[in-house]
Amino acid sequence: MKKYKFIVTLLGITALLASCGNQGNGSSNGALSSSAAEKAYVAPGEHDEFYAFMSGGYSGNITVYGLPSGRMFKEIPVFSQFPTSGYGYSEETKPMLETSFGFVPWDDSHHPDISQTNGELDGRWIFINGNNTPRIARISLSTFETEEIIEIPNSAGNHSSSFITENTEYVVAGTRFSVPVPQRDMPINEYKGNFKGALSFISVDPEHGHLDLKFQLIMPGFNYDLSHPGRGKSHGWFFFTTYNTEEANSLMEVNSSQNDKDFIAAINWKKVEEYVKNGGGTLMPAEYAHNVYDEHTHTATSTIRKEVLTVNPLDVPGAVYFLPTPKSPHGCDVDPSGQYIIGNGKLSADLTVHSFDKMIAAIEGKKFDGEAYGIPILKFEDVLAGVVKSGGLGPLHTEFDGKGNAYTTFFISSEVVKWKLGTWEVLDRQPTFYSVGHLMIPGGNSAKPFGKYVVAMNKITKDRYLPVGPEMEHSAQIYDISGDKMELIYDFPTHGEPHYAAGIPADLLAPKTKKIYRLTENKHPYAVLNPADARVERDGNEVHIYMSTIRSHFTPDNIEGVKVGDKVYFHITNHEQDFDVPHGFAMIGQNTSELLVMPGQTKTSVWEPKKPGVWPFYCTDFCSALHQEMQGYVRVSPASSDLPISFSLGD
Amino acid sequence: MKKASLIMIIGPLFLLGLYAFPLWNIVLGAPQYPEPLGMNIHIDGIRDMNEFDLQNIDGLNHYIGMRTLPKPEDMWEFSTFPLVIGGMVVLGVIIGLLGYFNKVSYKWFFGWFILMSILGVLGMYDFNAWMVDYGTNLDPNAIMKLSNPDGTPMTYSPPLFGKANMLNFKVTSLPSTGAWLMFVGMMLTVVAFFLGWKNRTPTKTKDLTNLAGS
Numbered sequence: 124m125k126k127y128k129f130i131v132t133l134l135g136i137t138a139l140l141a142s143c144g145n146q147g148n149g150s151s152n153g154a155l156s157s158s159a160a161e162k163a164y165v166a167p168g169e170h171d172e173f174y175a176f177m178s179g180g181y182s183g184n185i186t187v188y189g190l191p192s193g194r195m196f197k198e199i200p201v202f203s204q205f206p207t208s209g210y211g212y213s214e215e216t217k218p219m220l221e222t223s224f225g226f227v228p229w230d231d232s233h234h235p236d237i238s239q240t241n242g243e244l245d246g247r248w249i250f251i252n253g254n255n256t257p258r259i260a261r262i263s264l265s266t267f268e269t270e271e272i273i274e275i276p277n278s279a280g281n282h283s284s285s286f287i288t289e290n291t292e293y294v295v296a297g298t299r300f301s302v303p304v305p306q307r308d309m310p311i312n313e314y315k316g317n318f319k320g321a322l323s324f325i326s327v328d329p330e331h332g333h334l335d336l337k338f339q340l341i342m343p344g345f346n347y348d349l350s351h352p353g354r355g356k357s358h359g360w361f362f363f364t365t366y367n368t369e370e371a372n373s374l375m376e377v378n379s380s381q382n383d384k385d386f387i388a389a390i391n392w393k394k395v396e397e398y399v400k401n402g403g404g405t406l407m408p409a410e411y412a413h414n415v416y417d418e419h420t421h422t423a424t425s426t427i428r429k430e431v432l433t434v435n436p437l438d439v440p441g442a443v444y445f446l447p448t449p450k451s452p453h454g455c456d457v458d459p460s461g462q463y464i465i466g467n468g469k470l471s472a473d474l475t476v477h478s479f480d481k482m483i484a485a486i487e488g489k490k491f492d493g494e495a496y497g498i499p500i501l502k503f504e505d506v507l508a509g510v511v512k513s514g515g516l517g518p519l520h521t522e523f524d525g526k527g528n529a530y531t532t533f534f535i536s537s538e539v540v541k542w543k544l545g546t547w548e549v550l551d552r553q554p555t556f557y558s559v560g561h562l563m564i565p566g567g568n569s570a571k572p573f574g575k576y577v578v579a580m581n582k583i584t585k586d587r588y589l590p591v592g593p594e595m596e597h598s599a600q601i602y603d604i605s606g607d608k609m610e611l612i613y614d615f616p617t618h619g620e621p622h623y624a625a626g627i628p629a630d631l632l633a634p635k636t637k638k639i640y641r642l643t644e645n646k647h648p649y650a651v652l653n654p655a656d657a658r659v660e661r662d663g664n665e666v667h668i669y670m671s672t673i674r675s676h677f678t679p680d681n682i683e684g685v686k687v688g689d690k691v692y693f694h695i696t697n698h699e700q701d702f703d704v705p706h707g708f709a710m711i712g713q714n715t716s717e718l719l720v721m722p723g724q725t726k727t728s729v730w731e732p733k734k735p736g737v738w739p740f741y742c743t744d745f746c747s748a749l750h751q752e753m754q755g756y757v758r759v760s761p762a763s764s765d766l767p768i769s770f771s772l773g774d
Numbered sequence: 775m776k777k778a779s780l781i782m783i784i785g786p787l788f789l790l791g792l793y794a795f796p797l798w799n800i801v802l803g804a805p806q807y808p809e810p811l812g813m814n815i816h817i818d819g820i821r822d823m824n825e826f827d828l829q830n831i832d833g834l835n836h837y838i839g840m841r842t843l844p845k846p847e848d849m850w851e852f853s854t855f856p857l858v859i860g861g862m863v864v865l866g867v868i869i870g871l872l873g874y875f876n877k878v879s880y881k882w883f884f885g886w887f888i889l890m891s892i893l894g895v896l897g898m899y900d901f902n903a904w905m906v907d908y909g910t911n912l913d914p915n916a917i918m919k920l921s922n923p924d925g926t927p928m929t930y931s932p933p934l935f936g937k938a939n940m941l942n943f944k945v946t947s948l949p950s951t952g953a954w955l956m957f958v959g960m961m962l963t964v965v966a967f968f969l970g971w972k973n974r975t976p977t978k979t980k981d982l983t984n985l986a987g988s
Contacts, residue, residue, distance in 0.1 A: 673833065700829055701830045748837070749837075
């Protein structure tokens with residue numbers, strides 16, 4: 124009997140253990156069984172799986188994060204001066220921020236997009252738009268530096284940008300605000316019928332990435348809000364959401380929300396391209412800056428272009444159609460197959476999904492429902508693939524996981540909703556904190572998404588982190604989407620206001636990132652490639668200091684003969700050829716930022732000394748155990764002095 | 775004897791690897807150098823393990839007052855070693871060929887091995903002497919002058935073979951591909967000798983006769 128008891132107990136324990144095991148392996152919904160921390164945890168010394176490039180919004184820049192850790196790696200200066208590195212302050216980079224309006228030190232950066240080949244991320248460059256003073260930038264993904272900025276004429280509120288076609292043929296920039304084209308002095312209330320919306324197609328040189336504004340489609344004066352390229356079967360088309368088809372010019376929040384349906388504009392850019400190649404289009408006088416940074420001279424140049432080729436859509440039959448879409452659609456997203464075009468009707472609860480096949484059939488059948496300024500409008504019912512009855516409010520943006528699912532943000536109801544392409548059924552929903560704008564799945568805007576994580580970028584932070592006064596960073600959440608249900612695994616603040624982001628697997632980028640610039644490839648006209656060539660030269664009231672740095676001294680470090688009223692150029696070449704050994708430069712009382720000079724690079728800082736004396740400069744980047752010794756002096760004599768220039772090191 | 779001679783011809787040819795591959799490799803790792811710095815010692819000079827390593831080693835060494843690493847023209851060894859190795863290859867192949875045509879005895883094979891071993895030891899001795907000088911003979915105005923616990927000035931000679939700690943660096947010094955090829959080649963000459971010795975009875979008298987005759 125005792126023996127039986129023992130066996131029964133043993134069986135009981137075994138059963139208990141087995142059931143515990145089952146619980147542990149079961150669904151990941153329960154808070155107890157969840158291991159969110161493990162999923163977001165990247166151990167010290169380990170690397171993240173993905174890079175995430177987040178737009179900075181009103182910071183004008185791009186920030187680089189790791190996924191799933193949410194760790195920030197870098198801020199890449201793009202449209203804004205960046206005193207940390209001297210971008211936009213150094214003589215070499217000031218031209219990057221030149222525009223037809225002169226030097227503009229800031230912008231509002233919105234939608235990054237990584238270059239693609241055959242619809243898949245290739246990781247050569249990332250593009251981003253400046254929204255306020257319309258510009259498009261190209262950033263190298265080997266140096267993570269801004270290499271080119273092109274201004275967009277005839278555009279205002281450059282918002283439906285910067286999205287690329289599936290072989291990076293074009294980066295596309297659409298105007299959010301319609302304006303008189305060309306600009307002229309006219310009454311604002313004559314907007315209707317007179318203002319125009321320019322959609323710009325900027326070609327990307329396949330080898331060097333250089334940008335060239337090929338043509339502008341001059342569309343009716345609506346607001347072109349967001350856009351995405353067709354891909355796969357719809358490659359050759361581009362889709363733009365519009366609002367304010369009412370063409371209101373005041374109290375827009377009411378007056379441009381009257382129409383029950385606005386449009387998605389479908390542009391057959393291949394047709395327009397062919398038209399232009401055959402000599403079509405009208406050259407219009409314009410003024411826009413084109414700024415190019417050369418990696419070998421470490422210097423940017425800015426040129427003003429004087430003409431732009433414009434195309435009237437009515438001159439290219441079959442190139443442009445309007446797809447009626449309910450309620451001022453915001454995001455315009457195309458699924459990885461290129462079949463579905465999603466209009467996120469921001470004043471609605473539902474998502475409208477158009478079918479590319481149906482659109483083509485309707486065009487071929489000439490089933491039009493009238494026209495707008497001569498552009499055929501397709502019948503809503505003819506192009507509609509389905510409606511996602513989400514139950515949420517205020518859909519803004521949709522991304523895809525490559526497994527047949529779509530994920531849409533709902534701004535008003537603060538949530539991400541997962542739904543199925545084709546059946547339109549809602550599969551899951553997760554709250555965000557709070558009022559989510561964009562979301563990002565790495566490669567989610569390509570033919571091949573990497574559907575492991577989705578990042579929700581929120582507009583409102585409130586109580587998510589320790590309070591820091593009225594102004595806060597925005598919050599973001601990371602969800603694991605590898606299972607059937609989304610799982611919130613991490614929450615982190617993001618710099619500026621990320622409007623959109625682009626993610627890419629780390630193994631596509633990390634191996635080809637640059638560690639240093641080669642000194643032997645430095646073609647800067649003021650570089651010193653050998654410390655023996657370091658020198659100081661006077662040219663009238665300009666003094667050029669050809670200076671080199673290596674741990675831990677400047678050559679030369681004692682300079683005399685500079686006078687009040689001189690304009691002193693410090694041309695500093697970093698002679699290090701070792702990874703992560705920058706040297707900095709700062710001069711007391713200088714009316715500009717410091718410089719951070721990377722190994723092998725040359726940068727120039729200007730100083731206009733105002734007072735006689737002996738003024739120190741020093742290295743601002745803790746470069747070695749003798750960093751504190753890395754300093755020098757410039758003797759400044761009165762303007763009337765005739766002390767000749769002299770310089771030395773170690774005498 | 776023909777087989778032994780063929781091996782004797784092949785063995786010295788392995789030394790040609792020294793013209794392509796480094797003889798020795800010294801690697802310096804430190805916390806802030808997760809990708810260590812390294813130098814490859816070739817018979818005709820010291821080269822980077824990874825690009826810019828020598829420049830960066832010199833950059834670090836200047837703190838402790840070490841001279842910059844020698845360029846090929848700074849040391850007679852780097853012009854002499856290639857000639858010595860070339861000479862030994864030619865000599866070894868000739869001995870093998872003479873053995874093949876029964877002009878010399880298998881004992882010559884061992885003779886070559888002994889000569890090569892003596893030269894090798896001399897080379898190592900010279901190399902070590904350079905390292906000791908390089909690590910001890912420091913600039914009196916060095917930025918950092920450190921002392922051992924017993925008060926004697928700290929020196930920085932890398933080990934000839936194996937690992938050592940030098941300040942924040944872990945230094946590993948080991949033979950590299952060229953040395954291993956040389957080792958294989960030299961062992962082959964020993965094999966050649968052994969085979970020649972094993973088959974000595976039928977050929978011995980003939981060999982001696984031939985030798986005497988020539």
